[in-house]
Amino acid sequence: MTGPLTGPGLDGLPGVTDWQLLPGDPRDTLLVAGGPPAARGDAAPGPDAVRAEADGDAAVLGTDLAALPAAMRRLDETAMLTMARVLDRTRLFRDGGRATTEEVLAALAAAPRHAWIVRRWLRTLAAENRLTTDPATGRHHALRVPDRRDHARALRELDGACRDLGYPPAMTRFFRAAAERLPLLLRDGASLQEVLFPDGGTDTARGNYRDSAPSRWANHAAASLVAGEARRRAADRPLRVLEAGAGVGGTTGTVLEALGDTPVDYLFTDVSPFFLRTARDAFGGHPGLRPALFDIQADPLAQGFEAGSQDVVLAANVLHNARHTGRCLAALRELLAPGGLLVVIESCEEHYQALTSMYLLMSPAADERGWFTDLRQGQDRVFLTAGEWTRQLDAAGFDPLPVLPPDGHPLAGAAGQRVIAGRVRPHDGRPDPARVRAALAGRLPAGAPLPRVHAVDHIIRTDTPTGATR
Structure with missing residues (x-):
């Protein structure tokens, strides 16, 4: 303390x-x-949740959902080959070498803020029987290293896996570029933002958050819930929506389309002015949309936002960055009017591909004193499970709605993108x-x-x- x-x-x-x-x-x-x-509210599926699932399914019609798990596994296999190749370059594991985690980090010259990623590599490769870790000494050995041709073939085959998942060609180029620059990225000798936003463009990031099959499903389901809230609310004023961490607007466009001509006061917010400029270019002509700076780590009221001022808070692929989930959710609940709706899109399954790409964006800042202070502390992980999100919503003062897609749906486990929603619970x-x-x-x-x-x-x-x- x-x-x-x-x-x-x-x-x-x-x-x-x-x-x-x-x-x-x-x-x-x-x-x-x-x-x-x-009393807790009933989490049984209501008509809005049923409709949201149907809208999500409609968004991926024509996609072979049964092929998605195999496609995700191909991405993960390629990522593991990349990890092994980068570790092999340290020469610590050649000729029977045995190395501690600290020796690996030193040989890679990994920036301290990225050390958690390397630790995850070592645990992942051990879990997949591609590396042996001695529990008594903590030393790693017997690294299985693919030859150069196998790794190059796997990188070429990324095209097919990305197509099956609905990613545009820009995402394949991003995965390859990140793999090629990985040693430099770990040292902070280069920035992944430069790879994700080449020449300041947002097409690659938009392909990740808008175009893939899991993202299309989640965005349309979330948009359906927001549109359902518009139908619930009185028509005598605009629906008040705050989108937190809106980024490249990968979800925004789908939500605005679902709302149609519904009068709306839509706050497009992000912590970065870069994305606000992008929003003005992409959505500046939409009536009722206003860009504003907003940091989910800070107190919303101290940033000039009013308590009870929103009917809906939407947060797509951003709340995993909250350093303490409970604090963030409690702060967002204060922004909502009585009975207001929180709609969250989050990855609830961790995939190895992120360990060689997107996770580099999620490391703590170089000058940050701490990192996660909630249930994730000390675990070298970013994402919460669907069950953990539901418990966090309940603790923060929301009646959780059923998580979408539901367990058993082809997309529930294949990519892990879920829509988690909750309604502000009255509590005197x-x-x-x-x-x-x-x-x-x-x-x-x-x-x-x-x-x-x-x-x-x-x-x-x-x-x-x-x-x-x-």
């Missing part, structure tokens, strides 16, 4: 029966909970953050910074030293 607050100093806060203090920069965050809600026993902040102000030394305060329905415990919990 940082700052002047201590456990005893947090006792007796108004309406608070449980709390968790999360260290942060520049301010700590205090999550507070009161009594449990009277939730502590009032303003009252809690006022009480804290009287307990802290003069000039001491007040923490962010977010109310949740219950605290999710983790076995980590990062957050002090009651």
Whole structure:
């Protein structure tokens, strides 16, 4: 725990029966909970969820969904060959060599922020019987290395796998370019942004987030849920939508199309001005769309957004970046009006291909003091499972809706892209953050910074030293 607050100093806060203090920069965050809600909402599929699944299926008509698992496996196999080739170049594993993880990191000259990726490589190759790890010594040996021709053949065969998944040719070029530059990327001698956005263009990234079969399904299902919310809401004012981390607009266009001529006040937000300029070019003529800067890591109210000001918050492929999922979800819930809807698109299965490409975008910044402080801390992973997302939504004060596509659907496990939604749960026993902040102000030394305060329905415990919990 940082700052002047201590456990005893947090006792007796108004309406608070449980709390968790999360260290942060520049301010700590205090999550507070009161009594449990009277009842949880029913997560059975309603008509909007049924329609969303049908709309997702319609978006991928003509795609051989049965071929997707094999296509994903070909991408993963190519990624593992790439990992093995890069590790072999260190010469640590030749002639019976045995190396520790730290020796591998040193030989690769990997930037400290990317060390987690290399650790994942070693665990992945061991799990796939392409590397042996001695549990007693922690040393790795017996690396199975493909010859140059096998690796080159696998890279050529990426075209077919990407076509089966619905990726445009630009994504194949991206995967190849990332593989070729991987040693340099690990050292931070080059930036993956330069590969993903060549010459400042967004076609490659848009192909990843819009054009693939899993993305098309998820985007259309999410758009269907947003359109369903428009039908639920009164027609006397525009539907208020905030899209967080909208990026290249891979989901935005599908949502706007689904809304049709529905009057909308649509906030297209991102942490980067680069994407706001892209939004003006792509969607600037759409009535009601406004670009705005928004950082999901920071307090929305401190960024000028009003509590209860949105009917829908949409977040496609961005919330995995939240350093603490519970804090982020609680903050987004405060933006929503009573009964408001949160719609999230997230990858809930991790694929090896990302370990040689997109994961390099997800490492902590070089100057960042910490990384994940929630259940992912110390696990070298980015994505939550669908079940973990549902529990996080429930704890933050949402009634979770059924995850889409449902288990058993051909796309549920093939690519792992899921639509996770929740509706703001009414709960009179939730502590009032303003009252809690006022009480804290009287307990802290003069000039001491007040923490962010977010109310949740219950605290999710983790076995980590990062957050002090009651």
